Amino acid sequence: MNILYKIGKGALTFAKYFSLVFFSFFAVLPVVSCFITAFKTDQEYQTTNVMTMPKSWLNFENFIQAFNKAGMGRAFLNSTIILICVLFFSVMIGTQLAYVLNRFKFFGNTIIRALFLFASQLPGVAMQIAVYEIMYNLGFINSLIGYIIMMCGTDIISIYIYIQFFENIDYSLDESAIIDGANYFTIFYKVLFPLLKPAIVTSCILKGVGTYNEYYCANLYLQDKNKYATVATSLYTFVGPLGSKYNLICAGVIISLLPALIVFILCQKQIYSGLTAGAVKG
Amino acid sequence: MFAFMIVPLLLLFVFTYLPFGKMFSFSFYNMKYVGARKFVGLKNYIKVFQRDDCFGALKLSLYYMLGSVVQLSLALYLATILSFKVKGGNIFKGFMFFPFLINGIAIGFIFKFFYTRGFVFDTVLQWCGFQLDNLPYWLRDQRINNFSLVGTSVWRYFGQNMVLFIGAIMSVDAELYEAAMLDGANRFQQFKYIIMPSIKTIITLNVILSITGSLSAFEPPYVITDGANGTGTYFVVMHQIAHTQQKVGLASAMAIVLLLIIFIATILQKLFFKYVFRSAEDEDPRAAIRRERAVARSIKKLEKKSAVGGK
Numbered sequence: 001m002n003i004l005y006k007i008g009k010g011a012l013t014f015a016k017y018f019s020l021v022f023f024s025f026f027a028v029l030p031v032v033s034c035f036i037t038a039f040k041t042d043q044e045y046q047t048t049n050v051m052t053m054p055k056s057w058l059n060f061e062n063f064i065q066a067f068n069k070a071g072m073g074r075a076f077l078n079s080t081i082i083l084i085c086v087l088f089f090s091v092m093i094g095t096q097l098a099y100v101l102n103r104f105k106f107f108g109n110t111i112i113r114a115l116f117l118f119a120s121q122l123p124g125v126a127m128q129i130a131v132y133e134i135m136y137n138l139g140f141i142n143s144l145i146g147y148i149i150m151m152c153g154t155d156i157i158s159i160y161i162y163i164q165f166f167e168n169i170d171y172s173l174d175e176s177a178i179i180d181g182a183n184y185f186t187i188f189y190k191v192l193f194p195l196l197k198p199a200i201v202t203s204c205i206l207k208g209v210g211t212y213n214e215y216y217c218a219n220l221y222l223q224d225k226n227k228y229a230t231v232a233t234s235l236y237t238f239v240g241p242l243g244s245k246y247n248l249i250c251a252g253v254i255i256s257l258l259p260a261l262i263v264f265i266l267c268q269k270q271i272y273s274g275l276t277a278g279a280v281k282g
Numbered sequence: 283m284f285a286f287m288i289v290p291l292l293l294l295f296v297f298t299y300l301p302f303g304k305m306f307s308f309s310f311y312n313m314k315y316v317g318a319r320k321f322v323g324l325k326n327y328i329k330v331f332q333r334d335d336c337f338g339a340l341k342l343s344l345y346y347m348l349g350s351v352v353q354l355s356l357a358l359y360l361a362t363i364l365s366f367k368v369k370g371g372n373i374f375k376g377f378m379f380f381p382f383l384i385n386g387i388a389i390g391f392i393f394k395f396f397y398t399r400g401f402v403f404d405t406v407l408q409w410c411g412f413q414l415d416n417l418p419y420w421l422r423d424q425r426i427n428n429f430s431l432v433g434t435s436v437w438r439y440f441g442q443n444m445v446l447f448i449g450a451i452m453s454v455d456a457e458l459y460e461a462a463m464l465d466g467a468n469r470f471q472q473f474k475y476i477i478m479p480s481i482k483t484i485i486t487l488n489v490i491l492s493i494t495g496s497l498s499a500f501e502p503p504y505v506i507t508d509g510a511n512g513t514g515t516y517f518v519v520m521h522q523i524a525h526t527q528q529k530v531g532l533a534s535a536m537a538i539v540l541l542l543i544i545f546i547a548t549i550l551q552k553l554f555f556k557y558v559f560r561s562a563e564d565e566d567p568r569a570a571i572r573r574e575r576a577v578a579r580s581i582k583k584l585e586k587k588s589a590v591g592g593k
Contacts (some may be wrong), residue, residue, distance in 0.1 A: 016363050023360060024377040027441065031384075033402040037395070050401045078534045093293070096286040112291070118297045123498040123544075124515050126537035129524045130301035130308060131314055136588045153293040168289065188286075213385035220525070232385040246395050254345070260383040268376060271383075276449030 033255075038062055045247040062251035066238075070252055071226065075234035079212060082148055082230060086211050087204050089152040094203065095196055098162030099188055103174065113159075120156040128220060135221055140222050150221070151211055158203035161277050165199035166192070202274035204282040205267050209260055233257050308534035315530060318403065326535035334443075336523075336536055339516040340543075342428060346496030346515070353440045354488055355570035361447035362473055375448070379441035390505030393434045397421050424512045431502040431513055443488060450481040486555045493542045516540060 037045065039054040041061065067073065101109060131150070140146025169192060177187045215232035222228035225236065235256055238249045264271065309326050313319035334525050345455045360378065384392075396402045397420035404417055420430040454476060462472050500517035503509050509518040516536070524533035 012565070015370065016501050018372045020368070021361070023356070024374050027378045027381060027437065029406065030396045030402065030437070031381075034392050034395060049405060050395075051405045058540055093290045096576060097290045100286045100393050112287070115294065115299075119294060121494070121544075122298065122302065122541070123494075123517070123549075124498075125500050125521060126540060127298065127305070129520075129530060129533050129537055130305040131297055132525070133304065133308075133530075134296065136315060149293075150297055153290070153297055184286075204528050213383070215385055215387050227453055235385075235387045237390065238391065246398075250395065253391050254390050257384050260385075261380070264376070264380060264383055264474070268372075271444050271451065272379075275445055 006137075011211045034250040034253055037247050038106065038235065038254050039200050040247045042245075042247065045245075050270075060245050063255060066248050066252035067255060068239040069248070070234045070235050071229060072231065072252070072255060073229075075229045075231045078144065078228060079231045081144065082151070083208060083211055086151045087208055089148075090158070090203060090207060091200055094158045095162050095193065095200065097177065098159050098166055101159070102163050102166040103171075116159060129163065132220065134254065141221055143254075144222070144226060144228060147218065147221050150217065151214070157274075158207060161203045161274060164197065164277060165196055169195055201267075202270045202277070205263060205270050206274045209263065211245045211272075212259060305534045305537055308531055309538050311531045314528045315529050319531075322531070326531050327539065329532055330535050330539050335514065336516070337518050339514055339519045340497070342498045342513070342515045343499060345432050346435065347493060348437050348498040350492035350496050354443060354485070354492060355435045356436070356463055357440045357443035358447055358485070361444045361451060362477060364444070365448050365451040375441075375445070379445055381438045384438075384443040386501045386505055389434065389438060389501075393430075393502075393506055394421070394509045397430055421507055422511055427507065427511055430508060434502045434506065435499065445486065446484060447481060450484045451477055454480045488552050490548055493547055497544055497547065499538065 031036055033050055036054060037050060037058050039057055039062070040048070041055075043060060044054060097112075101113060135141055135146060135150065139205075140147065140150070173191055174187055177191050182190070213232055215230070218230045218233045219236070220229065222233065223231065228238075235249075235252055239244075310321060310323060311319040311324070312322045341365060351392075364375055368374070382391075389429065399419060400414060403420060404414060407417060408414060411507075418426050421427050458476050462476055467475070498517055499515045500521070502516050502523065503513040503515050507513045517540075520533050520536045520540075523529050523536070
């Protein structure tokens with residue numbers, strides 16, 4: 001009986017780790033194979049199997065070439081500008097909105113929440129048909145500023161993260177500030193905003209990764225690929241004449257996902273908790 | 283105080299609700315982005331249902347629905363494993379989650395490379411003993427290419443679903459597991475009676491999201507095959523009609539039709555889940571009353587017996 005139990009338990013543990021290793025293997029395999037290929041010279045790439053290791057792990061030739069060919073210097077600059085502006089404004093806008101929605105009861109409070117919730121249900125690709133016309137009329141095609149303004153709109157998930165956080169900040173703080181003669185503006189910026197820091201970090205990471213990876217709208221509205229490429233759209237350079245030089249393409253892909261990888265390794269916990277917070281509330 | 287809300291509401295209006303309204307009105311016109319427009323009434327809608335490439339493309343979403351079933355069950359399985367003590371659990375979790383953070387174009391290239399004849403996937407299958415000649419062309423063979431594309435979307439999102447499920451499972455009170463262990467419940471029973479009920483909501487939410495998601499599947503075919511070889515989903519076709527052929531009216535009609543379908547699907551699902559869960563909750567009080575009565579009866583019997591025995 002005891003032995004049977006032990007065997008059963010052992011088998012269960014084995015099955016557990018086997019499935020973890022198996023699925024992790026499949027999760028990393030595509031990226032790892034890309035990584036391997038990125039270090040191969042043209043000759044190696046043509047003659048060896050994709051899964052053989054490269055001769056030298058110090059062959060950065062492909063990375064340099066991919067970086068130059070795709071104009072990634074420019075792309076990183078653009079992406080950084082977009083990222084900073086979008087994060088700054090969306091945090092400002094989002095926290096303010098969450099503050100009003102959480103601290104004040106007024107007619108329309110629930111309506112506004114419902115409007116944001118409903119907006120998140122609309123598939124973005126379909127909406128762009130009409131957004132394109134608006135962007136065109138506003139003169140926002142091929143304009144970084146236009147793209148940034150479009151991306152600044154807050155999304156329901158960050159609003160939920162902020163509101164959740166506001167709920168945990170005691171209302172007596174506001175009250176004592178009011179007694180001291182502060183107006184809503186000062187309360188928000190001097191008292192509440194500094195307290196919101198963890199929530200802001202979480203939503204910034206989520207929004208930041210999303211903005212950095214956004215390519216559909218970037219491709220649609222920033223059509224001049226020399227001037228206004230972002231990191232995601234700069235990879236498009238590899239479609240076409242370079243389409244079969246996968247050692248080069250893989251190097252480009254690896255460069256483009258490095259920032260996301262670094263952020264992920266540094267901020268795993270915030271990413272997980274942010275996702276969960278947003279989803280549970282939604 | 284209301285000044286705080288002007289900017290976000292303005293943005294919401296300009297980039298979401300204004301286009302929404304415009305799209306609705308576009309759908310009644312024969313028009314391009316620039317130039318004259320002609321009112322055509324419901325003709326665009328009729329076309330949506332008549333053209334093969336529009337409505338036929340919706341069939342493809344069945345593949346994606348199947349994919350999302352696989353994706354959700356896989357995520358749930360792995361989440362259950364990972365929420366108990368596992369060596370290196372965080373590393374596994376990280377490996378499986380990371381694909382979610384890669385941008386769509388990069389994923390497109392990675393998987394073009396992955397599925398190319400004789401490349402990564404074929405190599406791995408050859409390790410397992412398959413012959414290259416027996417393997418299909420993953421992206422060209424019409425019988426299989428949609429499954430390949432669905433595979434990429436499962437690959438991309440299962441880790442994210444898993445993290446959500448882990449979050450929900452972790453929020454269950456740990457004492458419940460201890461109590462269940464003491465009562466001799468095995469892992470499967472724990473899963474069925476403790477984990478499942480407490481993450482019901484998030485599962486429901488994800489099922490709804492995944493069905494709307496599969497109706498609007500877009501990214502994998504858009505970046506990997508550009509809709510060639512019978513992989514053009516509804517949105518890929520719509521994108522081509524709107525931005526390549528510039529038939530804005532028709533594309534808007536397509537968008538509105540899909541939105542309607544999505545809303546109907548969502549409402550039906552909500553009703554379905556409500557019905558299923560409510561009937562489960564409805565039974566509870568009655569069962570509880572019955573149990574109470576049974577207990578009361580047995581107590582009476584016991585009392586009688588003890589009374590009899592006392593005599």
